Amino acid sequence: MAMRLWIIRTAGIAALSVGLAVTAAQAGEHSLTVGSGEVSGVFYPEAGAVCRVVNKDRARHGLRCLVEPTAGSAANIAALKSGDQQLAIVQSKALAQAVAGSGPFAKAGPSSELRSLLSLHGEAVVVVLGANSKIKSLADLKGRRVNLGHPGSYQRAMAEALLQAEGLTAAQLGSALEMEPDKQVKSLCENQIDAAVFSGLHPMPEVQEALDECGASLLPLKDAAIEAFLKDNPAFSRLTIPADDYQGLKEKVPTIGLRAVLVTTDKLPAEDAYQVVKAVLENLGPLKAMHAQLGGLDKKTMTREGLAAPLHDGAKKYFTENGLP
Numbered sequence: 001m002a003m004r005l006w007i008i009r010t011a012g013i014a015a016l017s018v019g020l021a022v023t024a025a026q027a028g029e030h031s032l033t034v035g036s037g038e039v040s041g042v043f044y045p046e047a048g049a050v051c052r053v054v055n056k057d058r059a060r061h062g063l064r065c066l067v068e069p070t071a072g073s074a075a076n077i078a079a080l081k082s083g084d085q086q087l088a089i090v091q092s093k094a095l096a097q098a099v100a101g102s103g104p105f106a107k108a109g110p111s112s113e114l115r116s117l118l119s120l121h122g123e124a125v126v127v128v129l130g131a132n133s134k135i136k137s138l139a140d141l142k143g144r145r146v147n148l149g150h151p152g153s154y155q156r157a158m159a160e161a162l163l164q165a166e167g168l169t170a171a172q173l174g175s176a177l178e179m180e181p182d183k184q185v186k187s188l189c190e191n192q193i194d195a196a197v198f199s200g201l202h203p204m205p206e207v208q209e210a211l212d213e214c215g216a217s218l219l220p221l222k223d224a225a226i227e228a229f230l231k232d233n234p235a236f237s238r239l240t241i242p243a244d245d246y247q248g249l250k251e252k253v254p255t256i257g258l259r260a261v262l263v264t265t266d267k268l269p270a271e272d273a274y275q276v277v278k279a280v281l282e283n284l285g286p287l288k289a290m291h292a293q294l295g296g297l298d299k300k301t302m303t304r305e306g307l308a309a310p311l312h313d314g315a316k317k318y319f320t321e322n323g324l325p
Contacts, residue, residue: 035076035088053283096235096308115312124257165229189214237305259306273314
């Protein structure tokens with residue numbers, strides 16, 4: 001009888017201990033909301049992929065990751081600063097402007113509290129050349145007919161960045177045109193322009209059309225001017241157009257562009273930042289399989305390129321422990 005009572009009491013204590021442990025774990029669990037973008041865009045599923053790998057280890061670190069659709073980078077930066085979001089995906093150029101308090105963030109002033117965790121997909125700019133073009137470098141655009149896109153557009157901003165890299169202005173071109181993207185291909189094929197700038201997620205149907213219809217080519221962007229520009233403009237990154245992105249490309253094409261960056265503020269506890277970075281980088285294979293735009297990610301670029309805000313201490317700790325840049 002005494003032995004039976006001892007067994008019952010021991011089982012009860014064990015059950016109570018388990019219950020207390022579960023309660024303690026639940027008490028320590030907390031949520032992190034990730035600001036993303038429009039549901040139809042890339043930032044939204046990308047944030048979902050990040051949350052999936054973070055939640056995979058939820059029992060270990062106690063973090064519950066939630067995705068919130070938003071209007072994009074500017075809205076995400078505002079929500080980070082107000083505390084409504086703890087994490088967000090932000091375009092690297094917008095991040096650099098917010099940190100500096102320039103461009104659309106001039107009125108708000110510098111946002112010194114923003115911190116980078118790691119970078120994600122890139123959006124590359126390409127210069128598409130007509131079949132008869134003799135252009136071999138960005139410097140050769142001087143005096144040529146080039147479509148830059150409409151003022152205020154993403155295409156135009158990227159085109160002006162390329163000109164800036166080479167020390168050129170639109171006035172130094174033979175013609176600085178403002179065509180719609182869908183009209184550029186016809187103009188290239190009919191030799192009405194020498195080059196056109198395309199920016200965004202690749203592969204782009206217009207670029208493939210130009211390659212197919214009239215033997216257009218892509219200008220490699222890799223010279224001393226580009227390297228100097230990248231050094232002075234950390235929002236921009238080295239990117240590559242893989243040969244298999246477009247039929248007709250014989251080899252990969254070096255270029256530059258902007259990156260999506262996983263951003264937080266200095267208010268996020270270092271341990272939380274550490275665990276988020278650990279979850280992403282140690283589940284990189286599954287993450288890359290979740291969306292086509294994540295397929296080209298690698299640890300080297302994710303921990304070095306496009307980080308236009310200071311690195312969070314938690315991310316820095318993980319990078320240091322694992323020999324990352």
